[in-house]
Amino acid sequence: MKIVFMGTPDFAVPSLKALINEDYKIEAVVTQPDKPKGRGKKVVMTPVKEVAIENDIKVYQPAKIKKDEEVINALKEINPDVIVVIAYGQLLSREILDIPKYGCINVHGSILPEYRGASPIQTAILDGKTETGVTTQLMGLAMDTGDMLITNKMDILENDTAGTMHNKLAVLGANTLVDTLKNLKNITPIKQDDEKATYCKIIDKKFGLIDWSKPSSKIINLIRAFNPWPSAFTYYDDTLVKIWDAETYGMDKKNIDYGTIADVIDKEGIIIKTGDGFLLITELQVQGKKRMKTVDYLKGNKVEKGKKFGVKKVD
Numbered sequence: 302m303k304i305v306f307m308g309t310p311d312f313a314v315p316s317l318k319a320l321i322n323e324d325y326k327i328e329a330v331v332t333q334p335d336k337p338k339g340r341g342k343k344v345v346m347t348p349v350k351e352v353a354i355e356n357d358i359k360v361y362q363p364a365k366i367k368k369d370e371e372v373i374n375a376l377k378e379i380n381p382d383v384i385v386v387i388a389y390g391q392l393l394s395r396e397i398l399d400i401p402k403y404g405c406i407n408v409h410g411s412i413l414p415e416y417r418g419a420s421p422i423q424t425a426i427l428d429g430k431t432e433t434g435v436t437t438q439l440m441g442l443a444m445d446t447g448d449m450l451i452t453n454k455m456d457i458l459e460n461d462t463a464g465t466m467h468n469k470l471a472v473l474g475a476n477t478l479v480d481t482l483k484n485l486k487n488i489t490p491i492k493q494d495d496e497k498a499t500y501c502k503i504i505d506k507k508f509g510l511i512d513w514s515k516p517s518s519k520i521i522n523l524i525r526a527f528n529p530w531p532s533a534f535t536y537y538d539d540t541l542v543k544i545w546d547a548e549t550y551g552m553d554k555k556n557i558d559y560g561t562i563a564d565v566i567d568k569e570g571i572i573i574k575t576g577d578g579f580l581l582i583t584e585l586q587v588q589g590k591k592r593m594k595t596v597d598y599l600k601g602n603k604v605e606k607g608k609k610f611g612v613k614k615v616d
Contacts, residue, residue, distance in 0.1 A: 302482065305381045305401070306358075307331040308349045312467060313387035315475035316408060317352050320385070323479055328379045329359045331366065333390050367394045376400050383485070385478065386440060398440060403485055405440040408474040410467075412436060412452055414498035417445035422470060423463045424501035426526035429518065431457050433466065435474040437481040439490055446498075448490035453477045462528040506531040513560035513610060516577040517549050535560075535610040537587075542610070545592055546584035554579075560609045570595035571604055 304325050306317050309332050320327060330353040338345045346354070353360045363369035376384075377400055384405040386393070398405050411421035413436040418424075425433045434454035438447040453473055457466060481488065509527045511520055511534065524533040524544055532543045550572050554563055557574045564572040571582040586592040587602070 302326065302383060303328050303379065303381045304482075305329050305331065305376060305379060305384045306349070306353075306387075307384060307389040307393075308387040309333040309347045309390045310388050311348045312410070312471045312474070313389075314348050314352055315471045316385070316387050316478050317349055319475040319479050320482075321352075321356055325482070327353075327356075327358050328381055329361060329375070331361045331363070331372065331376075331389070334362045334364055366391050366397065373397060383482065385482075387474065387478075392442075392444070393440065395442060398442070406450065406478070406481060407438050407440045407445070407447065408478050409436050409438060409445055410470045410474065412454060413438060413445060413449055414493040414495065416499055416501050418501040419503040420501045422466050423504055423526040426457060426461070426463055426466065427522050429522050433457055433470070435470055435477050437477055438493075446493060446495070448492050450485075450488050450490060451477050451481050462525045464529045504531060509533045510612065511535045511544065511610070513573060514576045517575045517580050520575055520580060521547055521549070532586075536613045537604070537608070537610055539613050541588040541613075543586040543592070544582055544584075545586060547580045547582050550579040550581040552579045558609070560611045562604065562606050562608050562610065565599065565604050565606050567599050568596060570599075573610055 302325060304320060304327050306320065306327055308317060330349060332347045332349045335344050335346050337343060350360050361372045361375065363372045366372055373396060376397065381400065382402045384401045386405055387408045393405065409421065411425065412434040416424055432454055434452055436452045437450040439450065441447045455469060455473055509531045511523060524547055527533045528545060534541055534543045536542065552563060552572060557563055559574050559576055561574045562571060563574050563579055569581060573580050573582060582595050584594055585598060
């Protein structure tokens with residue numbers, strides 16, 4: 302089976318490696334253009350490109366694949382049986398979708414038709430879901446609406462973050478992809494029920510601002526969903542503070558505004574009033590400092606009881 306692999310970030314890497322290990326014939330890899338990163342703005346290869354180069358696989362990096370006739374013609378010349386697409390980052394034209402004999406197969410990080418779109422892992426955690434999964438689907442022109450091939454489910458544990466689930470689902474996605482390709486001729490595609498479809502947006506950094514008027518469980522879900530990126534955050538004396546971990550805390554105090562620091566306990570952490578109770582902040586990162594356990598931060602820094610966490614003041 303001749304395969305063209307389209308993908309860009311770390312999430313796609315286990316799938317590409319799995320296909321290589323299974324001795325599939327990867328004719329080419331298509332990935333996003335290299336981009337400058339970090340303070341030095343050094344141009345960095347995509348994770349998928351790194352794996353392709355390590356395995357002597359031809360790489361194409363079109364800025365806009367829909368309009369790149371050279372790449373489209375190269376794909377037609379390869380004449381792949383399947384194009385595998387995982388977090389590639391660009392939409393494909395009908396011309397490209399029609400090239401492979403068995404179609405374009407996408408691996409999506411949710412139990413479709415739930416969470417179509419760009420942020421299925423984060424949104425499932427934000428919504429307090431206890432289960433997610435991956436779905437392989439035959440691609441169409443509309444995003445994540447294709448007929449489903451195989452769905453595999455996985456629990457979301459209480460201590461899971463978007464980072465831990467990303468890694469787990471990337472491996473599950475790779476295994477599901479291999480199973481799909483091995484059984485492709487015997488799988489009957491299942492149409493999605495559009496009436497049950499839900500959608501998720503591209504994550505913006507501003508979404509991480511904590512609204513302390515929300516219930517404690519919602520705030521914890523936000524912290525988990527945006528770990529490691531873009532992170533949940535608040536402000537203390539106009540200084541940005543990233544909150545990396547928190548847990549509910551039992552406290553009998555009334556008539557305290559949400560966002561107020563109800564107590565500071567050196568051996569436990571910082572206790573904040575929420576919309577329906579209290580949260581104990583156990584891990585944080587103050588702007589300009591390293592990420593650390595709150596108890597360690599309190600050893601050398603003062604946080605005042607009665608002050609508030611909230612939004613940055615505007616002059």
